Amino acid sequence: MSMIGHPVRVGQKLLAVGAAVAMTVLLGACATGNPTPSTAGAGSASSDGPWSFTDDRGTKIDLPKRPTRIVAQSHPAAALYDFGIKPVGVFGPQETSDGKPSPQIGNLDLTGVESVGTAFGEFQLEKLIALKPDLIVTVAYGPMLWYIPDEVRAKVEKVAPIAVIQLMGVAVPDAVKRFGELSAALGADPNSPAIQQAKTGFEAAANALRTAVAAKPGLSVEVVSGTKENFFVADPEFHGDVKFLQQLGVRFVKPAKPEAGFESLSWEEAGRYQADLVMEDARPEGGLDATQLATYPAWQNSPAVKANQVIDWQTETPFTYQRFTKVLTDTTAAVAKADATVVP
Known part of the structure; x- marks a missing residue:
């Protein structure tokens, strides 16, 4: 679960947050x-x-x-x-x-x-x-x-x-x-049959993603979140889930000036970083949802959005073999399907 870094509503307070998904x-x-x-x-x-x-x-x-x-x-x-x-x-x-x-x-x-x-x-x-x-x-x-x-x-x-x-x-x-x-x-x-079975599935899913990424050289991925006031680009080194995907070969866009996990941009600056595939914050209370994002011209003009290459950043997923396997599987499917030439 990747957290902290940009404002998100938790209860009635805006806090710095950032992962983990039912x-x-x-x-x-x-x-x-x-x-x-x-x-x-x-x-x-x-x-x-x-x-x-x-x-x-x-x-x-x-x-x-x-x-x-x-x-x-x-x-x-x-x-x-x-x-x-x-x-x-x-x-x-x-x-x-x-x-x-x-x-x-x-x-x-x-x-x-x-x-x-x-x-x-x-x-x-x-x-x-x-x-x-x-x-x-x-x-x-x-x-x-x-x-x-x-x-x-x-x-x-x-x-x-x-x-x-x-x-x-x-x-x-x-x-x-x-x-x-x-x-x-x-x-x-930790060595019980059930946990070892879950670990085996997790490792198999990780290897499948590694293979899918290797088959798509040049595919760029950006992890983002948006609020009414700002557009946030995640720092892969900060968020444990994104860091792991990066270790498996996913090529993430790295913001130049991240603070506490994100670079905060105005919506006018939202096009500063571009990628073939975008992972967008899927938290139920994580800012703007897909319908709200669609009202922002900067979002509509994103190459990945135009190409319909946007998937959920399942940032609230607990870090367990059982739960994170699905994140790996979903990411593998998105990578395999993605066009790696959306951004020249």
């Missing part, structure tokens, strides 16, 4: 492609004796025993679930405005999971305290703890320690590995 699970065990989750974290790690985990801030968390009651932000909650750990509580987006599951929640079955807040920085502390969590898990984009701003962090840390997984500039496989390491520490088995 999608069909492609590989499966137990009809879902996921190991059977456990709120108790039963698995390979011993539940007896002291427990420790060093997160991506370099912070070592020491507890008298392995945590069994986990509260997590939507993205890591989805990632832990796909590795077999079901949290008892979640904070962050859980539903879209029309009542559908948020893309950020991935495959997580919210049955029996308590919501302790949905908006950025919103914590229902009484609910959080009542859950008696042993550990709180979130992700970070640089120094920014996702959905735990500084003004509430101290209060949250009084309830339970916070484990942080860094996502800024971290390619998808590396992020999945870290989620797997945390899940294993919590008692999951």
